[in-house]
Amino acid sequence: MNQPASAYFLEERHDPNETHTLSVLVQNEPGVLARVIGLFSGRGYNIESLTVSETESQKHLSRVTIVTTGTPMVIEQIKHQLDRMIPVYSVVDMTLSGRSIERELAMVKVRGTGNHRVEALRLADAFRARVIDATIESFVFEITGNSAKINQFIDLMRPLGLVEVSRTGVAAIGRGPEGM
Amino acid sequence: MKDKSHDPNQMTGAAMIVRALIDHGVQHLFGYPGGAVLPIYDEIFQQSEVEHILVRHEQGAGHAAEGYARSTGKPGVVLVTSGPGATNMVTALTDALMDSIPLVCITGQVPTHLIGNDAFQECDTVGITRPCTKHNWLVRNVNDLAKVLHEAFYVATSGRPGPVVVDVPKDVQFAVGTYHPPRKSDVHVSYSPRVKGDAAQIRKAVALLASAKRPVIYTGGGVINSGREASKLLREFVEVTGFPITSTLMGLGAYPASGKNWLGMLGMHGTYEANMTMHDCDVMLCVGARFDDRITGRTDAFSPGSKKIHIDIDPSSINKNIRVDVPIIGDCGNVLGDLLQVFKAEAKRPDIKAWWQQIAQWRARNSLSYRKNNDIILPQYAIQRLFEATRGKDTYITTEVGQHQMWAAQFYGFEEPHRWMTSGGLGTMGYGLPAAVGVQVAHPDSLVIDIAGDASVQMTIQEMSTAVQYELPIKIFILNNQYMGMVRQWQQLLHGNRLSHSYTEALPDFVKLAEAYGCVGLQVLKPADLDGAIKEMIAIKRPVLFDCRVAALENCFPMIPSGKAHNEMLLPEEATDAATASAFAGGKALV
Numbered sequence: 001m002n003q004p005a006s007a008y009f010l011e012e013r014h015d016p017n018e019t020h021t022l023s024v025l026v027q028n029e030p031g032v033l034a035r036v037i038g039l040f041s042g043r044g045y046n047i048e049s050l051t052v053s054e055t056e057s058q059k060h061l062s063r064v065t066i067v068t069t070g071t072p073m074v075i076e077q078i079k080h081q082l083d084r085m086i087p088v089y090s091v092v093d094m095t096l097s098g099r100s101i102e103r104e105l106a107m108v109k110v111r112g113t114g115n116h117r118v119e120a121l122r123l124a125d126a127f128r129a130r131v132i133d134a135t136i137e138s139f140v141f142e143i144t145g146n147s148a149k150i151n152q153f154i155d156l157m158r159p160l161g162l163v164e165v166s167r168t169g170v171a172a173i174g175r176g177p178e179g180m
Numbered sequence: 181m182k183d184k185s186h187d188p189n190q191m192t193g194a195a196m197i198v199r200a201l202i203d204h205g206v207q208h209l210f211g212y213p214g215g216a217v218l219p220i221y222d223e224i225f226q227q228s229e230v231e232h233i234l235v236r237h238e239q240g241a242g243h244a245a246e247g248y249a250r251s252t253g254k255p256g257v258v259l260v261t262s263g264p265g266a267t268n269m270v271t272a273l274t275d276a277l278m279d280s281i282p283l284v285c286i287t288g289q290v291p292t293h294l295i296g297n298d299a300f301q302e303c304d305t306v307g308i309t310r311p312c313t314k315h316n317w318l319v320r321n322v323n324d325l326a327k328v329l330h331e332a333f334y335v336a337t338s339g340r341p342g343p344v345v346v347d348v349p350k351d352v353q354f355a356v357g358t359y360h361p362p363r364k365s366d367v368h369v370s371y372s373p374r375v376k377g378d379a380a381q382i383r384k385a386v387a388l389l390a391s392a393k394r395p396v397i398y399t400g401g402g403v404i405n406s407g408r409e410a411s412k413l414l415r416e417f418v419e420v421t422g423f424p425i426t427s428t429l430m431g432l433g434a435y436p437a438s439g440k441n442w443l444g445m446l447g448m449h450g451t452y453e454a455n456m457t458m459h460d461c462d463v464m465l466c467v468g469a470r471f472d473d474r475i476t477g478r479t480d481a482f483s484p485g486s487k488k489i490h491i492d493i494d495p496s497s498i499n500k501n502i503r504v505d506v507p508i509i510g511d512c513g514n515v516l517g518d519l520l521q522v523f524k525a526e527a528k529r530p531d532i533k534a535w536w537q538q539i540a541q542w543r544a545r546n547s548l549s550y551r552k553n554n555d556i557i558l559p560q561y562a563i564q565r566l567f568e569a570t571r572g573k574d575t576y577i578t579t580e581v582g583q584h585q586m587w588a589a590q591f592y593g594f595e596e597p598h599r600w601m602t603s604g605g606l607g608t609m610g611y612g613l614p615a616a617v618g619v620q621v622a623h624p625d626s627l628v629i630d631i632a633g634d635a636s637v638q639m640t641i642q643e644m645s646t647a648v649q650y651e652l653p654i655k656i657f658i659l660n661n662q663y664m665g666m667v668r669q670w671q672q673l674l675h676g677n678r679l680s681h682s683y684t685e686a687l688p689d690f691v692k693l694a695e696a697y698g699c700v701g702l703q704v705l706k707p708a709d710l711d712g713a714i715k716e717m718i719a720i721k722r723p724v725l726f727d728c729r730v731a732a733l734e735n736c737f738p739m740i741p742s743g744k745a746h747n748e749m750l751l752p753e754e755a756t757d758a759a760t761a762s763a764f765a766g767g768k769a770l771v
Contacts, residue, residue, distance in 0.1 A: 026370075027368060027370055030318070031306060031307075031310065031318075034307070034310060035310060038310055038311055042311050073499060073503070076499055077496060077499075077500055080494075080495045080496035080498070081496050083495065083496075084340075084494060084495065084496055085315075086314070086315040086335060086368050086370065086371045087368060087370055088370055089369075089370040
């Protein structure tokens with residue numbers, strides 16, 4: 001009860017946080033990514049993962065996939081705030097649609113010899129990771145899957161000589177014949 | 181190859197800018213020259229269709245354009261140079277964004293080959309203004325300029341209005357390209373604000389309204405922004421339903437203060453009856469307002485028993501702070517029209533006699549009362565006298581930010597929309613004086629008064645010089661208490677009366693200052709002299725600085741102590757030291 005006197009209402013909200021994946025179709029023009037990122041930092045929203053690439057070069061369209069967390073009210077705000085930006089065509093909540101596929105690609109460098117090296121290769125095979133670079137004392141694996149699978153693979157590689165990881169972030173698409 | 185030398189649409193970028201202004205019906209432009217906009221100023225010099233108003237500081241240009249926009253319903257246009265010209269605009273742009281004011285700001289930029297080079301007077305204008313504009317553009321090719329300018333006007337004025345910035349490098353201003361008049365394809369396909377409300381939602385709203393026992397209409401700046409027709413429809417809707425109506429600071433004037441259903445402003449310094457009505461209502465119709473923290477107080481105790489209908493053109497305003505039951509996305513005027521039509525056709529006005537009796541009891545508390553004083557001018561009294569003296573005249577009021585602003589909102593009765601210009605969302609001290617300049621430019625024969633405080637007015641006082649240069653007879657009515665009154669009030673109520681840096685030890689002599697600027701200074705010390713001096717001020721057809729010395733320690737009541745609910749207001753007669761201390765005790769985090 002010993003809060004300082006303040007001009008602002010320091011109410012804490014206790015709604016549980018949810019994780020949502022949003023697909024955002026934007027006009028690919030200078031500054032558009034800065035607008036999206038600035039919105040998140042300026043309004044205090046979380047970005048867990050963000051993936052951007054041009055998807056239709058003829059129409060100058062890019063697709064941004066954002067994984068974010070927040071209360072249901074905040075998630076709703078994020079969608080509306082994104083949608084009202086001038087270069088944004090549409091925002092789809094892939095999590096809410098319930099019919100989406102999410103994938104991520106990671107490249108995982110592991111260094112080791114002897115049993116560790118053999119074990120790493122065996123696990124990579126079990127996870128369907130491919131070897132895309134090898135030296136006598138190292139591998140680089142390429143693995144694709146949802147984020148949980150990739151996390152699991154990385155955890156397993158850690159005791160086997162994990163050096164570094166590069167991840168693309170999440171890309172998502174809806175199931176079925178319809179586009180977004 | 182076609183010879184383009186005689187094509188009238190071939191012109192320099194600078195000429196395109198002036199041409200686009202003319203094509204968009206711009207008559208006045210507020211600005212300040214500098215190196216990176218000289219080609220545009222050269223074009224302005226050689227024409228007479230657009231009149232340029234030279235301000236004394238770029239922020240002044242921004243607020244003047246805001247005042248111009250709000251009093252006319254047209255976009256305000258600003259022209260400033262690169263670097264400091266652009267950064268000085270940031271406050272005005274943010275102000276316009278918060279209050280949804282259409283501004284088109286053209287900034288000069290260093291030549292394209294120098295961008296990113298830390299050139300003289302270079303700054304990342306689009307980067308800096310990205311979060312404080314509705315949209316912005318950097319134009320690197322002269323052939324994109326016409327399209328961008330036309331889109332800028334469209335974006336600023338359509339949907340939820342707001343400020344836009346077009347940043348034009350100097351080489352693009354010199355380059356020759358092809359201009360085209362405005363056309364539909366100039367606008368992003370991805371931008372299409374929704375104007376018409378969903379019919380099913382409107383039916384739902386009407387059913388709710390018709391079944392209400394304790395309804396209230398709560399309106400905001402969106403009604404003003406929607407245009408005069410929206411205010412007309414709102415008045416008719418109140419007439420047809422017989423519902424009580426309150427408004428935010430931004431929405432004053434949409435419904436007349438003399439109207440019988442008017443409850444006064446709501447919120448932190450709103451009337452007791454308005455806030456109690458909001459708290460106890462069973463159906464709330466929110467039109468073009470956004471449930472901001474100054475309105476709601478504690479959100480978990482905000483109007484707990486009501487079904488809420490929310491009309492707003494911006495979907496992001498819906499469910500942002502307060503969950504509503506029937507959201508209607510669309511333009512206020514358009515939706516009000518549909519709502520009225522469906523209500524008339526399908527509903528009967530509910531019997532709310534008992535509700536009005538309850539409201540009459542709240543009204544009887546007379547929450548705006550204050551102790552009269554024959555020796556010292558009380559600020560509330562000064563505003564009341566100013567209101568009486570200007571009643572029925574063609575008057576526009578602007579304000580700065582602070583106690584005087586709240587007293588103006590409480591004690592000046594607004595009968596028409598577009599007559600009240602104040603910085604609501606951002607709370608920008610220094611807004612009112614340049615805004616008055618802008619309003620007077622748009623309405624040269626009207627009475628334009630900036631109700632000011634002694635602290636706020638000094639933030640943009642240099643624009644007196646602009647008023648003198650353009651013979652704009654604005655009246656700066658300063659409630660001078662030598663304090664930053666609202667800061668002092670909060671320090672008294674929240675910080676143990678430790679008046680840390682809220683007293684101005686060395687105020688200028690406003691009368692001499694007025695004379696130094698070449699305008700007229702008046703000073704009043706006694707209540708008995710007030711009416712005469714106000715009359716004199718109004719009669720003077722030149723800019724006037726009116727130094728009205730008021731009680732130094734007067735507080736602005738009623739007040740919802742921060743973090744409290746609408747039914748926990750502190751009323752003036754209850755604001756004894758002990759009651760005030762207990763109302764603000766516990767350090768309950770205050771709004």
